[in-house]
Amino acid sequence: MTSSETRRIADLGALRAIAHPLRMRLYRALFVARTATASQLADQVDEAVSLVSYHLRKLAEHGLVEAAEPQSEDGRERWWQPSSYGFSIHDEDLRDAPELAAASAAFGRTIDAQRRDIYARFLDERHTWSEEWRAASVSSEWLPRLTAAELASLGDELDALLRKYDRLARAAEAAGDTEGRENVAVHLHGFPYRTAG
Structure with missing residues (x-):
């Protein structure tokens, strides 16, 4: 079961794992879905199931995702979920650790690029949303x-x-x-x- 706590990432392996652009996209998609199979996530990120499975296993090696209870009768499907309610990176964990600081900067750039992509997609597709959703959206x-x-x-x-x-x-x-x-x-x-x- 996903922990209700936010995981604090302070080790280089986990930080490098989540800084990978595809892994971050998979983590985000899994966080939104709550639980999903590699096949479902592959459809969302438009990648091969085998590649998605590989990256999910890498995230699991670092405790960022974990196996979830099966959501269907198909015993061949492996279900995944985030292992915690998000994660955080703290500056004090990066002090006197240049490799951690560099990995954190790479992670920050990955996140920033993905956030810009999400917002640009909304701007491009804004007209497809209802008037209620357009009025509710916030940019300040x-x-x-x-x-x-x-x-x-x-x-x-x-x-x-x-x-x-x-x-x-x-x-x-x-x-x-x-x-x-x-x-x-x-x-x-x-x-x-x-x-x-």
């Missing part, structure tokens, strides 16, 4: 002047709020309330920057 940028402690607090509050909505949605789905539900991506970045000049 805030540029406050904060201290590091304030930014950390803001991140904690936003994380708690999003976790609350996700858990409410999962509970509603488990109770059979699936009407009108769609996958929703919420991407947040909060980081210091310097203006040019």
Whole structure:
């Protein structure tokens, strides 16, 4: 059963495993589906089942995904699920560890590229969504002047709020309330920057 805790990744092998672009796409698809077979995931990412199976096994070697209870009568199908309720990478785990820092940067670039792709696809397909969904979608940028402690607090509050909505949605789905539900991506970045000049 998927742990309700967020896994903290602090080892190089796991960080390199999840930094692989296809593995991150598979992890994301599995997180959304809750459970899936390699064949189902292969359809979503448009890759060969054998390749998807290989990458799922690599994710499992590092404890990022795990075998799930079968969801069908076909005993030949192997079902997978995330091993935890997401994962996190903390700066303090990267200090004095240049290889971990480099792997974390590679992971960050992979995630950023995939997030941009998801949002660009929404922009390209926006007209295919209902008026209600178009009106509900959010795109904003805030540029406050904060201290590091304030930014950390803001991140904690936003994380708690999003976790609350996700858990409410999962509970509603488990109770059979699936009407009108769609996958929703919420991407947040909060980081210091310097203006040019």
